[in-house]
Amino acid sequence: MWRTYKQIDKGSDLLSPTAHTPLPRSQRGIQLPSRSVCVHCHRQLEWFENIPLVSFLILRGKCRTCKKIIPMDYFVVELVVGLGFLFLGWYHFNSNQIVPALLFRDFFFFSLFTVIFAYDLKYYLIISNLVWVGSIVAFVVSYFFLGFSTYSLLLGILIASGFFLLQYLVSRGKWIGGGDVRLGVVMGALLGFPNILVALFLAYVGGGLISLPLVIFKKKGMQSQIPFGTFLSVATLVAMLWGRQVADWYVGLIGL
Numbered sequence: 001m002w003r004t005y006k007q008i009d010k011g012s013d014l015l016s017p018t019a020h021t022p023l024p025r026s027q028r029g030i031q032l033p034s035r036s037v038c039v040h041c042h043r044q045l046e047w048f049e050n051i052p053l054v055s056f057l058i059l060r061g062k063c064r065t066c067k068k069i070i071p072m073d074y075f076v077v078e079l080v081v082g083l084g085f086l087f088l089g090w091y092h093f094n095s096n097q098i099v100p101a102l103l104f105r106d107f108f109f110f111s112l113f114t115v116i117f118a119y120d121l122k123y124y125l126i127i128s129n130l131v132w133v134g135s136i137v138a139f140v141v142s143y144f145f146l147g148f149s150t151y152s153l154l155l156g157i158l159i160a161s162g163f164f165l166l167q168y169l170v171s172r173g174k175w176i177g178g179g180d181v182r183l184g185v186v187m188g189a190l191l192g193f194p195n196i197l198v199a200l201f202l203a204y205v206g207g208g209l210i211s212l213p214l215v216i217f218k219k220k221g222m223q224s225q226i227p228f229g230t231f232l233s234v235a236t237l238v239a240m241l242w243g244r245q246v247a248d249w250y251v252g253l254i255g256l
Protein backbone atom coordinates (compact mmCIF):
# COMPACT_ATOMS: atom_id res chain seq x y z
CA MET A 1 0.00 0.00 0.00
CA TRP A 2 2.79 2.45 0.71
CA ARG A 3 5.74 1.86 -1.45
CA THR A 4 8.95 3.58 -2.12
CA TYR A 5 10.19 1.44 -4.91
CA LYS A 6 8.80 0.54 -8.23
CA GLN A 7 6.82 -2.61 -8.27
CA ILE A 8 6.77 -4.00 -11.74
CA ASP A 9 5.06 -7.32 -11.25
CA LYS A 10 1.71 -6.22 -9.87
CA GLY A 11 -1.29 -4.76 -11.61
CA SER A 12 -2.11 -2.62 -8.62
CA ASP A 13 1.04 -0.70 -9.37
CA LEU A 14 -0.88 1.76 -11.47
CA LEU A 15 -3.01 2.73 -8.51
CA SER A 16 -0.13 3.31 -6.17
CA PRO A 17 1.37 6.78 -6.51
CA THR A 18 4.29 5.90 -4.33
CA ALA A 19 5.34 3.20 -6.71
CA HIS A 20 6.74 6.04 -8.75
CA THR A 21 8.49 8.08 -6.11
CA PRO A 22 11.55 9.59 -7.79
CA LEU A 23 14.57 7.46 -7.20
CA PRO A 24 18.13 8.67 -6.93
CA ARG A 25 19.48 9.05 -10.44
CA SER A 26 21.89 6.19 -9.93
CA GLN A 27 19.00 3.79 -9.32
CA ARG A 28 16.90 4.71 -12.32
CA GLY A 29 16.61 2.03 -14.90
CA ILE A 30 18.52 -0.40 -12.76
CA GLN A 31 16.98 -3.43 -11.10
CA LEU A 32 14.70 -2.40 -8.28
CA PRO A 33 13.44 -4.24 -5.23
CA SER A 34 10.21 -5.88 -6.28
CA ARG A 35 8.40 -5.86 -2.93
CA SER A 36 6.65 -2.90 -1.33
CA VAL A 37 8.30 -1.42 1.74
CA CYS A 38 7.43 1.03 4.52
CA VAL A 39 8.49 4.57 3.57
CA HIS A 40 10.02 5.05 7.04
CA CYS A 41 11.67 1.83 8.19
CA HIS A 42 11.92 0.19 4.73
CA ARG A 43 10.63 -3.10 6.06
CA GLN A 44 9.10 -5.28 3.36
CA LEU A 45 5.33 -5.36 3.62
CA GLU A 46 3.25 -8.48 4.09
CA TRP A 47 0.39 -9.08 1.67
CA PHE A 48 -2.21 -8.06 4.27
CA GLU A 49 -0.48 -4.69 4.72
CA ASN A 50 -0.80 -4.02 1.04
CA ILE A 51 -4.54 -4.22 0.39
CA PRO A 52 -5.86 -0.93 -0.96
CA LEU A 53 -7.97 0.99 1.60
CA VAL A 54 -8.46 -2.02 3.91
CA SER A 55 -4.88 -2.18 5.16
CA PHE A 56 -4.76 1.52 5.93
CA LEU A 57 -7.88 1.25 8.08
CA ILE A 58 -6.81 -1.94 9.83
CA LEU A 59 -3.38 -0.52 10.60
CA ARG A 60 -5.01 2.81 11.56
CA GLY A 61 -2.62 4.66 9.31
CA LYS A 62 0.51 3.51 11.10
CA CYS A 63 3.33 1.15 10.22
CA ARG A 64 3.05 -2.12 12.17
CA THR A 65 6.68 -2.12 13.26
CA CYS A 66 8.01 1.43 13.39
CA LYS A 67 4.57 2.93 14.29
CA LYS A 68 5.20 5.95 12.11
CA ILE A 69 2.31 7.56 10.26
CA ILE A 70 1.64 6.26 6.75
CA PRO A 71 1.14 9.29 4.47
CA MET A 72 -2.57 9.92 3.91
CA ASP A 73 -2.16 10.52 0.15
CA TYR A 74 -2.12 6.84 -0.68
CA PHE A 75 -5.36 6.30 1.13
CA VAL A 76 -6.95 9.29 -0.61
CA VAL A 77 -5.83 8.14 -4.06
CA GLU A 78 -7.07 4.62 -3.39
CA LEU A 79 -10.37 6.01 -2.16
CA VAL A 80 -10.77 8.22 -5.24
CA VAL A 81 -9.96 5.32 -7.55
CA GLY A 82 -12.37 3.06 -5.64
CA LEU A 83 -15.23 5.58 -5.83
CA GLY A 84 -14.39 6.28 -9.47
CA PHE A 85 -14.60 2.58 -10.30
CA LEU A 86 -17.99 2.34 -8.62
CA PHE A 87 -19.17 5.33 -10.61
CA LEU A 88 -17.79 3.96 -13.90
CA GLY A 89 -19.43 0.61 -13.24
CA TRP A 90 -22.75 2.34 -12.64
CA TYR A 91 -22.24 4.59 -15.68
CA HIS A 92 -21.57 1.68 -18.05
CA PHE A 93 -24.23 -0.65 -16.71
CA ASN A 94 -26.79 2.11 -17.15
CA SER A 95 -25.80 2.75 -20.74
CA ASN A 96 -27.82 1.23 -23.58
CA GLN A 97 -25.14 -1.22 -24.51
CA ILE A 98 -21.95 -2.32 -22.79
CA VAL A 99 -18.97 -1.96 -25.11
CA PRO A 100 -16.02 -3.94 -23.65
CA ALA A 101 -13.39 -1.69 -25.28
CA LEU A 102 -15.05 1.41 -23.84
CA LEU A 103 -15.33 -0.23 -20.44
CA PHE A 104 -11.63 -1.10 -20.48
CA ARG A 105 -10.64 2.33 -21.76
CA ASP A 106 -12.60 4.21 -19.10
CA PHE A 107 -11.30 2.14 -16.18
CA PHE A 108 -7.73 2.18 -17.45
CA PHE A 109 -7.53 5.90 -18.10
CA PHE A 110 -9.43 6.84 -14.99
CA SER A 111 -6.72 5.03 -12.98
CA LEU A 112 -3.90 6.48 -15.05
CA PHE A 113 -5.10 10.06 -14.84
CA THR A 114 -5.83 9.82 -11.13
CA VAL A 115 -2.20 8.88 -10.54
CA ILE A 116 -0.95 11.60 -12.90
CA PHE A 117 -3.22 14.11 -11.16
CA ALA A 118 -2.07 13.22 -7.65
CA TYR A 119 1.57 13.08 -8.59
CA ASP A 120 1.59 16.38 -10.44
CA LEU A 121 -0.28 18.06 -7.59
CA LYS A 122 2.23 16.84 -5.05
CA TYR A 123 5.54 16.76 -6.89
CA TYR A 124 4.95 19.00 -9.92
CA LEU A 125 6.00 16.10 -12.05
CA ILE A 126 4.34 14.08 -14.76
CA ILE A 127 5.60 10.51 -14.83
CA SER A 128 7.00 9.87 -18.32
CA ASN A 129 6.65 6.10 -18.21
CA LEU A 130 2.95 6.36 -17.46
CA VAL A 131 2.58 8.83 -20.29
CA TRP A 132 4.25 6.55 -22.84
CA VAL A 133 2.30 3.49 -21.76
CA GLY A 134 -0.87 5.60 -21.81
CA SER A 135 -0.12 6.86 -25.32
CA ILE A 136 0.29 3.37 -26.72
CA VAL A 137 -2.78 1.97 -24.97
CA ALA A 138 -4.84 4.98 -26.03
CA PHE A 139 -3.80 4.68 -29.66
CA VAL A 140 -4.42 0.92 -29.83
CA VAL A 141 -7.84 1.13 -28.17
CA SER A 142 -8.99 4.18 -30.14
CA TYR A 143 -7.73 2.97 -33.51
CA PHE A 144 -8.29 -0.78 -33.45
CA PHE A 145 -11.27 -1.11 -31.13
CA LEU A 146 -13.23 2.13 -31.25
CA GLY A 147 -12.91 3.00 -34.92
CA PHE A 148 -11.22 6.40 -34.63
CA SER A 149 -9.71 7.47 -37.96
CA THR A 150 -5.97 8.01 -38.36
CA TYR A 151 -6.79 11.59 -39.28
CA SER A 152 -8.74 12.18 -36.06
CA LEU A 153 -6.03 10.70 -33.84
CA LEU A 154 -3.06 12.35 -35.51
CA LEU A 155 -4.79 15.71 -35.60
CA GLY A 156 -5.74 15.30 -31.92
CA ILE A 157 -2.14 14.53 -30.95
CA LEU A 158 -0.79 17.33 -33.13
CA ILE A 159 -3.18 19.94 -31.74
CA ALA A 160 -2.61 19.09 -28.06
CA SER A 161 1.14 18.54 -28.15
CA GLY A 162 1.71 21.30 -30.69
CA PHE A 163 -0.26 23.78 -28.62
CA PHE A 164 1.64 22.88 -25.46
CA LEU A 165 4.97 22.81 -27.26
CA LEU A 166 4.35 26.30 -28.59
CA GLN A 167 3.70 27.61 -25.08
CA TYR A 168 6.68 25.71 -23.78
CA LEU A 169 8.95 27.31 -26.39
CA VAL A 170 7.50 30.81 -26.07
CA SER A 171 7.76 30.81 -22.26
CA ARG A 172 10.99 28.81 -22.19
CA GLY A 173 9.32 26.20 -19.99
CA LYS A 174 7.85 28.68 -17.51
CA TRP A 175 4.15 28.33 -18.27
CA ILE A 176 4.15 24.72 -19.12
CA GLY A 177 6.52 21.80 -18.57
CA GLY A 178 7.90 19.18 -20.92
CA GLY A 179 5.66 16.67 -19.15
CA ASP A 180 2.58 18.55 -20.32
CA VAL A 181 3.81 18.41 -23.92
CA ARG A 182 4.14 14.62 -23.65
CA LEU A 183 0.77 14.42 -21.91
CA GLY A 184 -0.69 16.00 -25.04
CA VAL A 185 0.15 12.78 -26.91
CA VAL A 186 -1.99 10.65 -24.56
CA MET A 187 -4.80 13.18 -24.69
CA GLY A 188 -4.79 13.30 -28.47
CA ALA A 189 -4.61 9.53 -28.89
CA LEU A 190 -7.40 9.04 -26.35
CA LEU A 191 -9.82 11.74 -27.47
CA GLY A 192 -8.98 12.39 -31.11
CA PHE A 193 -10.18 15.43 -33.01
CA PRO A 194 -12.53 17.24 -32.36
CA ASN A 195 -12.98 15.99 -28.78
CA ILE A 196 -9.45 17.14 -27.91
CA LEU A 197 -10.75 20.71 -28.22
CA VAL A 198 -13.26 20.02 -25.44
CA ALA A 199 -10.47 18.83 -23.14
CA LEU A 200 -8.29 21.86 -23.90
CA PHE A 201 -11.23 24.20 -23.41
CA LEU A 202 -12.08 22.64 -20.03
CA ALA A 203 -8.46 22.62 -18.87
CA TYR A 204 -7.90 26.28 -19.67
CA VAL A 205 -11.23 27.47 -18.30
CA GLY A 206 -10.80 25.33 -15.17
CA GLY A 207 -7.16 26.35 -14.79
CA GLY A 208 -8.09 30.01 -15.14
CA LEU A 209 -10.99 29.82 -12.70
CA ILE A 210 -8.88 28.13 -10.06
CA SER A 211 -5.57 29.94 -10.46
CA LEU A 212 -6.98 33.45 -10.82
CA PRO A 213 -8.23 33.68 -7.20
CA LEU A 214 -4.94 32.16 -6.01
CA VAL A 215 -3.00 34.86 -7.83
CA ILE A 216 -5.37 37.65 -6.74
CA PHE A 217 -5.27 36.66 -3.09
CA LYS A 218 -1.54 36.23 -3.34
CA LYS A 219 -1.52 32.59 -2.42
CA LYS A 220 0.53 32.08 -5.52
CA GLY A 221 2.47 34.66 -7.50
CA MET A 222 2.15 34.98 -11.25
CA GLN A 223 5.51 33.32 -11.50
CA SER A 224 4.78 30.45 -9.18
CA GLN A 225 4.18 27.08 -10.62
CA ILE A 226 0.67 25.77 -10.97
CA PRO A 227 0.53 22.06 -11.74
CA PHE A 228 -1.19 22.20 -15.10
CA GLY A 229 -1.12 18.40 -15.43
CA THR A 230 -3.81 18.23 -12.75
CA PHE A 231 -6.18 20.34 -14.85
CA LEU A 232 -5.31 18.40 -17.98
CA SER A 233 -6.05 15.11 -16.20
CA VAL A 234 -9.49 16.16 -15.00
CA ALA A 235 -10.35 17.82 -18.32
CA THR A 236 -9.30 14.71 -20.27
CA LEU A 237 -11.48 12.43 -18.15
CA VAL A 238 -14.49 14.73 -18.46
CA ALA A 239 -13.99 14.96 -22.23
CA MET A 240 -13.56 11.17 -22.44
CA LEU A 241 -16.88 10.54 -20.65
CA TRP A 242 -18.98 13.57 -21.63
CA GLY A 243 -17.17 15.26 -24.54
CA ARG A 244 -20.25 15.25 -26.75
CA GLN A 245 -22.49 16.73 -24.03
CA VAL A 246 -19.98 19.47 -23.17
CA ALA A 247 -19.64 20.40 -26.84
CA ASP A 248 -23.43 20.49 -27.34
CA TRP A 249 -23.92 22.55 -24.19
CA TYR A 250 -21.27 25.05 -25.24
CA VAL A 251 -22.58 25.37 -28.80
CA GLY A 252 -26.07 25.99 -27.34
CA LEU A 253 -24.65 28.56 -24.94
CA ILE A 254 -22.97 30.71 -27.55
CA GLY A 255 -26.01 30.31 -29.79
CA LEU A 256 -24.43 28.67 -32.82
Ligand SMILES: [Zn+2]
Nearest residue numbers: 038041063066
Ligand atom coordinates in the same frame (compact mmCIF):
# COMPACT_ATOMS: atom_id res chain seq x y z
ZN1 LIG B 1 7.80 1.26 9.20
